[in-house]
Amino acid sequence: GTEAPAARRVLLKLSGEMFGGGQLGLDPDVVSRVAREIGDAVRQGVQVAIVVGGGNFFRGAELSERGMERSRADYMGMLGTVMNALALQDFLEQAGVTTRVQTAITMGQVAESYLPLRAIRHMEKGRVVIFGAGAGMPYFSTDTVSLQRALETRCSEVLMGKNGVDAVYSADPRKDPDAERLEHVTYAEALQKRLAVMDAAAFSLAMDNRMPMQVFGLDTPGNVTRALLGERIGTLVTA
Numbered sequence: 001g002t003e004a005p006a007a008r009r010v011l012l013k014l015s016g017e018m019f020g021g022g023q024l025g026l027d028p029d030v031v032s033r034v035a036r037e038i039g040d041a042v043r044q045g046v047q048v049a050i051v052v053g054g055g056n057f058f059r060g061a062e063l064s065e066r067g068m069e070r071s072r073a074d075y076m077g078m079l080g081t082v083m084n085a086l087a088l089q090d091f092l093e094q095a096g097v098t099t100r101v102q103t104a105i106t107m108g109q110v111a112e113s114y115l116p117l118r119a120i121r122h123m124e125k126g127r128v129v130i131f132g133a134g135a136g137m138p139y140f141s142t143d144t145v146s147l148q149r150a151l152e153t154r155c156s157e158v159l160m161g162k163n164g165v166d167a168v169y170s171a172d173p174r175k176d177p178d179a180e181r182l183e184h185v186t187y188a189e190a191l192q193k194r195l196a197v198m199d200a201a202a203f204s205l206a207m208d209n210r211m212p213m214q215v216f217g218l219d220t221p222g223n224v225t226r227a228l229l230g231e232r233i234g235t236l237v238t239a
């Protein structure tokens, strides 16, 4: 018999910077716009998991430089990501999308605990799964968690949404006018040329497991939908 083609399932990383619209706290206009864009893609059949950052509230490394103990500061950072997860959940539901938040730190009144098989079931039913609280472990980043969650919930691709930059460049485009926009780089090239794609732990998970990624810009309206649907709008990073 003929089997239905497997649905496209992707993991989207949204940084804390996006949630705050570049400032401390939450920018509801930006979050609702991105939520509507996610809804447009979900209605076209894409299965979506989302990892949210928390830099719009706290970054553990910054708090520890200012005198806090690193682990406790990192837990504050992780709790910030949960606030972003709830904000995104709210605007997704307003946009008509069914959602579940799963957190790596148990908080039963607020969210489900991270359960990978249940996350997969949610996506198969058309629900967007939002992963909060990072890995639940200090010294990790939400970029690293994005790769881990994508691998464990069997996503075919990680979409790294960025603010202020729309692709990987040969040098920092904000500093170097000769910086070249790259359409496609391999992990080996990125390492060799020291391209700033993501932190080293995230990068090694991606490379070791040959997870394809796309780095793209969140600032242009419509980009989130296009990236989720599989359009190439930023830089592809592959094995």
Ligand code: UDP
Pocket (backbone or CB within 6 Å): 014, 015, 016, 017, 052, 053, 054, 055, 056, 058, 059, 060, 061, 073, 074, 075, 076, 077, 078, 080, 081, 133, 134, 135, 136, 137, 138, 139, 140, 141, 142, 143, 145
């Ligand atoms: N964090 C952590 N473990 C994790 C994920 C995040 O300790 O698994 C903390 C860390 O302090 C980090 C903060 O949460 O600075 C916010 O996450 P991140 O900096 O990755 O957010 P983004 O840069 O994407 O806004």
